[in-house]
Amino acid sequence: MWIGTLYALAAGLMWGLVFVGPLLLPEYPGALQSVGRYLAFGLIALPLAWADRRALARLTRADWLEALKLAAIGNLLYYLCLSSAIQRAGGPLPTMIIGTLPVVIAVCANLRNGARDGRLPWARLALPLALIAAGIACVNQVELAALRADEAADPARYAFGALLAVGALVCWTWYPLRNADWLRAHPDRSPRAWATAQGVATLPLALAGYALLWGGMALGGAELPMPFGPRPAFFIGLMFAIGLLASWLGTLCWNQASQRLPTALAGQLIVFETLAALAYAFMLRAAWPAPLTLAGIALLIVGVIAALRVRPVVVPVARPAPADPQH
Numbered sequence: 001m002w003i004g005t006l007y008a009l010a011a012g013l014m015w016g017l018v019f020v021g022p023l024l025l026p027e028y029p030g031a032l033q034s035v036g037r038y039l040a041f042g043l044i045a046l047p048l049a050w051a052d053r054r055a056l057a058r059l060t061r062a063d064w065l066e067a068l069k070l071a072a073i074g075n076l077l078y079y080l081c082l083s084s085a086i087q088r089a090g091g092p093l094p095t096m097i098i099g100t101l102p103v104v105i106a107v108c109a110n111l112r113n114g115a116r117d118g119r120l121p122w123a124r125l126a127l128p129l130a131l132i133a134a135g136i137a138c139v140n141q142v143e144l145a146a147l148r149a150d151e152a153a154d155p156a157r158y159a160f161g162a163l164l165a166v167g168a169l170v171c172w173t174w175y176p177l178r179n180a181d182w183l184r185a186h187p188d189r190s191p192r193a194w195a196t197a198q199g200v201a202t203l204p205l206a207l208a209g210y211a212l213l214w215g216g217m218a219l220g221g222a223e224l225p226m227p228f229g230p231r232p233a234f235f236i237g238l239m240f241a242i243g244l245l246a247s248w249l250g251t252l253c254w255n256q257a258s259q260r261l262p263t264a265l266a267g268q269l270i271v272f273e274t275l276a277a278l279a280y281a282f283m284l285r286a287a288w289p290a291p292l293t294l295a296g297i298a299l300l301i302v303g304v305i306a307a308l309r310v311r312p313v314v315v316p317v318a319r320p321a322p323a324d325p326q327h
Contacts, residue, residue: 018037030084067194073171089164093158098277106265106307129303141292184263
């Protein structure tokens with residue numbers, strides 16, 4: 001349990017980096033950052049695939065199709081929505097919307113995976129989820145108040161950014177549930193090889209996306225110099241850093257956690273990503289969080305600790321009645 005929790009913490013610390021990229025590259029479209037990040041991830045995965053070639057050879061066609069789906073929705077589409085949301089609404093608002101993931105995933109997992117993982121009793125799960133939700137609400141209240149005080153803010157732009165963040169939330173509710181399904185169904189497979197497989201599956205999608213984006217921008221007369229924009233060295237270095245740390249190593253740590261923890265509990269531990277993203281955002285602002293923000297962060301941490309004390313209860317599986325020997 002605790003080893004799985006530490007893996008989830010490591011994944012959260014690295015995934016928090018993805019909220020920094022759009023703030024450091026405001027002049028780069030979200031679509032370019034998405035395909036750039038996952039093109040880097042796919043290239044990083046190639047030598048790792050050679051090291052894991054025996055484990056990857058065991059994957060069936062159905063496994064590769066599953067990796068392709070996870071790559072398309074959990075990687076490219078998710079980061080396209082997230083990076084575009086951050087550029088339109090700033091860092092904190094999308095972070096808080098994504099921060100509802102622990103609640104959303106825990107509820108979804110508890111509804112669909114009770115027979116496999118056991119069910120976390122709703123009565124005992126209510127308090128941790130309420131603490132997490134209250135913490136997110138506190139932090140969100142501070143950020144929304146700051147937005148209302150900004151006379152230069154564009155409400156329509158922020159609203160569209162919030163909508164894109166909801167799209168990212170949907171993608172990343174689906175991804176960890178589906179990824180955990182595969183990992184729990186294949187306990188003999190290497191989580192590292194599965195992370196590498198998703199990177200390999202991402203590469204052709206990212207290449208095609210990059211080519212389409214480049215061609216579309218050329219036809220549309222975009223001013224952004226392609227293929228790497230106005231700051232090529234910084235863009236390439238940041239994409240490879242995020243691709244290595246957040247995409248591959250973060251996915252590896254999350255896979256390790258997913259094999260050790262019930263899906264409902266693992267879903268709650270995505271709160272570590274929210275905490276890391278908030279910490280990085282305030283570091284970039286060079287500002288200390290407001291008291292209500294600190295109270296919200298404390299509630300999040302207490303909620304996670306409370307969740308770790310909840311143990312799943314085995315769900316009895318109904319067995320068919322034996323046939324009547326007289327018939």
